[in-house]
Amino acid sequence: MARTTDAPPSPLKxxxxxxxxxxxxxxDYYIFxxxxxxxxxxxxxPNLDPLAGTLAAFATFxxxxxxxxxxxxxxxxFGDRIGRKKMLVWSVLCMGLGTLVVGFLPTYAQIGIWAPLLLVICRFLQGFAVGGEWGGAVLMSLExxxxxxxxxYASFPQAGVPAGTVLSAGTFALLxxxxxEDFNAWGWRIPFLASVILVAIGLYIRLKVTESPEFLAVKESNQTPKxxxxxxxxxxxWALIVGMMCxxxxxxVFYIATVFMVKYGPTDLGIDSNxxxxxxxxxxxxxxxxxxxIATFADKTSKRRLxxxxxxxxxxxxxxxxxLFNIGTFWSILAALLIALPIMHAVSYGAISGFTAELFPARVRYTGTSLAYQLGGIITSAPVPIIATLLLAETGTFAAVAGYMIVAAALGFVFIFFAPKGHKAIATNDTARVDEFAQ
Structure with a gap:
């Protein structure tokens, strides 16, 4: 197959x-x-008591x-077989559909048990889309x-996480x-319906991006796996297990700060959600x-160390x-979240994309990276608001939730410390890449 003569796009683009x-x-994911x-x-x-209703809503999440x-x-x-770009286009369409439908869903008062069932289906579709989004976006930047x-460069998709949080939090801060009465009746639907505009923008951008050179190299060498x-x-x-647990x-930290505390502050401390x-x-x-x-330090030292x-x-x-959060003033809450997000979360998360991706060779990197991250999410992300809510309800103190964070950090440290050497792609004298083992 002849190689294209077009100049490759800049990594920054x-x-x-x-x-x-x-x-x-x-x-789309966080407004839910x-x-x-x-x-x-x-x-x-509506038929559940407040605690049970909250847990049911978190379960839907x-x-x-x-x-x-x-x-x-x-x-x-399909990303490892036919290309990263095509799958990223389909992932944004899938996410947009799931989000838009939530904005039109009837409530329990209107259609009964079908309302939460349809909500679960929409959330499943959102999760299915994110399952393919993260790995593909990381690989396009990395490769x-x-x-x-x-x-x-692999941290740019990671930065999309707090950027999405800004849009979500900003939208609900206004609403x-x-x-x-207006918010409960129809206002909460606005973020879901408005997402169709953002999805259109995302689709346009995805269609403009060129395919990954490392995937093209794998394809041209006939190494695509069946x-x-x-x-x-x-x-x-072992790479899969480490990728799951890192x-x-x-x-x-992220789900305590952005989901649990949004409920904990108003309900237990009387803090205005706005x-x-x-x-x-x-x-x-x-x-x-x-x-x-912060990710630049991983390039200067190592991703594992960071x-x-x-x-x-x-x-x-x-x-x-x-x-700090329990003091309850705006400035103390801001200080708490400044520690939690741009410091704690950024340092522990910024290099995970490159670290996880390089655990796998290019020929199976989309599958390996996506599975590791998404299977890990079932253990390290999904239960967080539920476990934190139960710990607080059972003990009556935030100390149990803080202890939960410490135990999680210790477990992550162990798996990262014993991680295998990863496959790092080194540029050759053309656009092809070859896999080598990296420290």
Whole structure:
């Protein structure tokens, strides 16, 4: 097959496109989590007591994490066989559909039990889309990047996580200014319906991005696997396990800060939810910048070392974050979230994309990276709001939740410390790449 003579796009352009697309996907994903805290318990589970309704809403939120590995396997299979770009286009369409339908769903009062069932189906579709989104966006950035800046460029899709949080928190910060009756009746639907505009933007950007040069090299050498997931399970089991568990520290921090505390503040401390949203917007905005900056240190030293430092920072910061948050003033809440997001989460999460991707060779990298991240999410992300809520209810103190964060950070440290050497692609004298083992 003849190689194209067109000049490849700059790594920054590809990473920027991945960032914008991922921001839109995570906005769609997180508005559901925020709505689960604020509205879904009363609109879709009104017959349950407040605690049970909250847990049911969080369970609906967690359904996406069950769907994500299926999406990772599906999109990863075709991403390793026919290309990264095509799958990213389909992932944004899938996410847009699931989000838009939520905006039109009747409530429990209108159609009874069908309302929460349809809500679960929509959430499953969102999770299925994210399952293919993260791995593909990371690989497009990583595989277009020069060898000495792979962690930096791979962190751009990671920065889409706080950027999506900013959009989600900002949207609900505005909507909570509405009269409660209007917000409960129809206002909560606005973020879901408005997502169709963002999805259109994301689709346009995805169609403009060129295919990964490393995938093209694999395809031209006839090394595309027939069943990528089988290759991963057969030859890369330990890499898969490490990829699943390395997210313990950052995922616990993120979902404690952005989901659990949104409920904990108003319900247990009497804090206005709008105060939390504004503080979260500021902290997440700073994290959009801090995460790529911190990732540059992984390129200078190693991704493993930075992630280990991140686990230690999460363990040390668990109690201070709650102490500050519990003071209850705007500035103390902002300080707590500044520690949690642009510091604790950024350091422990910024290099995970490059670290996880390089655990697998290019021929099965989409499948391996996606499965590792999404299967890990079932353990390290999905239960976080539920476990934190139960720990607080059972013990009556935030100390149990902070202890949960410390244990998670310790587990993540162990798995990262004993991680296998990864496959790192080194640029040759043309656009092809070859796999070598990296420290």
């Amino acid at each position: 590809v990473a920027g496109a991945s960032f914008i697309g991922t921001t839109i996907e995570w906005y 989590g925020t709505a689960a805290v604020l509205i879904f318990n009363t609109q879709f589970f 967690a359904v996406a994490f069950i769907a994500r590995p299926f999406g990772g396997a599906f999109f990863g299979h 277009h990047a020069p060898a000495n800046k792979r962690a930096f 909570t200014l509405m009269p409660d 069943v990528p997931v089988w290759d991963v399970l057969k030859f890369h089991k 997210g313990f520290a950052p995922n616990i 105060v939390i949203f504004v503080a979260m917007m500021i902290a997440a905005s700073i994290q959009v910048v801090s995460m790529p900056y 992630l280990l430092i991140g686990c230690v920072i999460v363990a040390l910061g668990a109690f201070p974050v709650f102490w």
